[in-house]
Amino acid sequence: IGSLMYLMTCTRPDLAYAVSRLSRYTSNPSEDHWKAITRVLRYIRYTRDYGLHYTRDPAVIEGYTDANWISDNKDSKSTSGYVFTLGGNTIAWKSSKQTVISRSTMESEFIALDKSGEEAEWLRQFVEDIPRWPKPLPAICVHCDSQSAIGRAQSLMYNGRSRHMRRRHNTIRQLLSTGVITIDYVRSADNIADPFTKGLSRELVETSSRGMGLKPVVNGNMRET
Numbered sequence: 001i002g003s004l005m006y007l008m009t010c011t012r013p014d015l016a017y018a019v020s021r022l023s024r025y026t027s028n029p030s031e032d033h034w035k036a037i038t039r040v041l042r043y044i045r046y047t048r049d050y051g052l053h054y055t056r057d058p059a060v061i062e063g064y065t066d067a068n069w070i071s072d073n074k075d076s077k078s079t080s081g082y083v084f085t086l087g088g089n090t091i092a093w094k095s096s097k098q099t100v101i102s103r104s105t106m107e108s109e110f111i112a113l114d115k116s117g118e119e120a121e122w123l124r125q126f127v128e129d130i131p132r133w134p135k136p137l138p139a140i141c142v143h144c145d146s147q148s149a150i151g152r153a154q155s156l157m158y159n160g161r162s163r164h165m166r167r168r169h170n171t172i173r174q175l176l177s178t179g180v181i182t183i184d185y186v187r188s189a190d191n192i193a194d195p196f197t198k199g200l201s202r203e204l205v206e207t208s209s210r211g212m213g214l215k216p217v218v219n220g221n222m223r224e225t
Contacts, residue, residue: 016095063142067112068197078108081196082116089213095196109146114168143186
């Protein structure tokens with residue numbers, strides 16, 4: 001798992017969800033977990049020439065966020081995922097189990113939106129310190145496939161009872177009002193953060209990998225697929 005985590009952190013965002021799930025059972029793995037690890041290693045074997053491909057344009061940071069509400073019957077917590085791209089390629093990504101239990105799909109999506117907002121704020125502060133980066137910096141557009149979560153984020157008032165949701169609403173509202181982020185709707189089929197929250201079919205994994213800029217490398221050059 002440590003070797004897979006190193007690979008995922010450096011160059012393989014497509015492994016994020018699998019590594020996140022398998023890391024939860026390192027203390028007491030079952031036969032099913034060993035089979036899952038074998039399947040991941042087999043996938044890496046046939047995609048070992050994959051690499052991240054960066055281009056100059058567009059020099060704009062974009063984010064994608066998603067959540068999967070209670071995908072495991074044994075665990076009531078949802079999974080969050082986000083990915084940020086620059087020049088058509090991934091620069092930051094994460095897949096993790098949420099720390100609180102969400103009461104609805106909207107809440108799980110809103111929690112994921114809050115985590116992606118934190119990452120967007122850090123990335124914006126990071127590029128501001130780069131001397132030759134064009135100034136002023138535009139707001140980072142975060143794409144979300146939940147219209148209800150977007151509506152909650154853009155609402156000036158919060159009428160819920162959960163304190164943890166109120167805190168997240170205030171945080172997102174501040175990021176929006178200060179111009180750090182903007183939020184835009186994206187179809188679930190076009191959301192490249194989808195593989196960070198759940199297991200997908202082979203076709204969807206290949207499509208999302210291309211969307212993240214993950215392509216085969218042949219003789220030091222990227223091969224178009």
